Amino acid sequence: MSKQTLSFQAEVAQLLHLVTHSLYSNPEIFLRELISNASDACDKLRFEGLNNAALFEDAPNLEVRVAFDKAARTITITDNGIGLSQQEAIDNLGTIAKSGTKDFVSKLSGDQKADAQLIGQFGVGFYSGFIVADKITVESRRAGLPAADGVRWISGGTGDFEVETIDRAQRGTSITLHLREDAEEYLNLWKLKSVINKYSDHISLPILMEKEEWKEGENDQPGGMVPTGEWEAVNKASALWTRNKKDITTEQYNEFYKAISHDFEDPLTWSHNRVEGNTEYTQLLYIPAKAPMDLWNRDKKAGVKLYVKRVFIMDDAEALMPTYLRFVKGIIDSANLPLNVSRELLQESRDVRAIREGSTKRVLSMLEDLAKHDKHDATPGADGVTDVVDADDKAKEGKYSSFYAEFGAVLKEGLGEDFGNTQRLAKLLRYASTQSDTVSVSLADYKARMKEGQDAIYYITADNLAAAKNSPQLEVFKKKGIEVLLMTDRVDEWSLNYLHDFDGTPLQSVAKGAVDLGKLQDEAEKKAAEEAAEAFKPLLAKLKEALKDKAEDVRVTTRLVDSPACLVVQDGGMSTQLARMLKQAGQSAPEAKPVLEVNAEHPLVKKLDGSVHFNDLAHILFDQALLAEGGLPEDPAAYVKRVNALLA
Ligand code: ADP
């Protein structure tokens, strides 16, 4: 291949522009990204080498070398990993293959500050070299290809790049950064060492740098440090998770998290354990502080990497974590699995099942621990003693609330996915309620506040908090001071199909079935309700006839106080709100008609009987009930016409 000039894919050009214009506040990350790529390349070689030992050629020891040249103003990062073929250099360094990155680029707004924030959440990999360099030269040869099939790739980080064939005896990749003037501080052994220490200490390969020694000046020239030709490792070169917990600092845990997650923020918490028994493995699991942009994509790659005896096997091993815990990041290193394990094999492995169960339990206990310390209760307990809080507990305050705000809705998916942990999950749920605008009420809190004679946990689902709070179905509960949980997440109704009770108390939607307040209603109220139902029978029959296309049934209710009517669905049916949501999403929803419930005490209802406008009033009653819960009349124009006719 003779020298040719190719254009970057449009998204890359956009990304490059952003990198060079808004990432200068944290330039040193370029080294982390390039070392991480070098390490990935070595992992890939090790993995392919499992089936093809010849790939190691005559250099079985994998390593990364970092060198700099003051006079030429360059830094070169060299690895002897898998390398790049010519086509791979064109594809992998000129286009963005990962759909996640593409989505990311499409979200960029052009507003530098906002974009820099976004990019901070993302990590820019190879292109971060352009933060400090105005030209990058990549020379590489893929393991297994002849020396004549090397490739040189050069770019100034703007619209295009050059590629050509070169001879390269050495397997792997050298990346040379031609530094910008303002990045000269990196032409210094100590500076580079300190950056490597900060970000790349956990890398399990040796990162080598050439030692320097002091040389006295000659002929009136000042002395200085000069290279010795001797290379030494500047990192510990042992995988972080294999080290003893007490030898790892919080900062090192945090940096490791950032390296594997591409998150720029510290994690909320982590857990590092060696699990022994039939299945032996090490787990290092992190809960991020912020939800990624693609959290809602259930096909999104899981965040747990699989290692077998310290050899990297695969990213996003979905078999290791249930889908509802897809936000967890970390690594699992197993001693039981074979090195050549495939994704298919993972699905079937008994060891993998044991690891998944163990890891799920571990994540749940991390969450339980955060939940326990979320609010510090400063009031003395029954024994008159206030809990002792140590610094560790203090550091956990507020973390569960912040976790829940980011990931609570995903956690709820677990009710429909992980039946073995239903009650543990139920304890972790939090909702707003008629007594709390913030999403902080646990089912246990609710139970503790239940009224004498109350035998269900009441809830309502709605599109948003305001709609939930103003829902007519709540009226009688408000009047009687009974707390109702207000649920506004899309998954709420679906997930509650899987949670029938909490700790023996059933959960009951206030918008489903006939209202039965049981012992909460006194005898007089019950009697009045029965009498009203009896007296209203002829009117109900007329209403039912008038609304036979819209309502399944019409009945008198005790659940309303101020409103004339409301809609409810039959017990076990899908709420009108969920049905509406499904339709909006283009999915099919059962065409069940709701039940219209009327308030016998309301003047409008009383006026119905004998009215010459009976038919119009009946339809208005129904359509208003629909409007009140956030729906739209089937024929809005007809509704307006009817109301106007009455107004006139
Ligand atoms: P990521 O590492 O997340 O895949 P990068 O932007 O860091 O994204 O790198 C892009 C791609 O370039 C890598 O996926 C890999 O295919 C290739 N690459 C980068 N550095 C190297 C290297 N040192 N050796 C081999 N391939 C590399």
Ligand code: MG
């Ligand atoms: Mg990378």
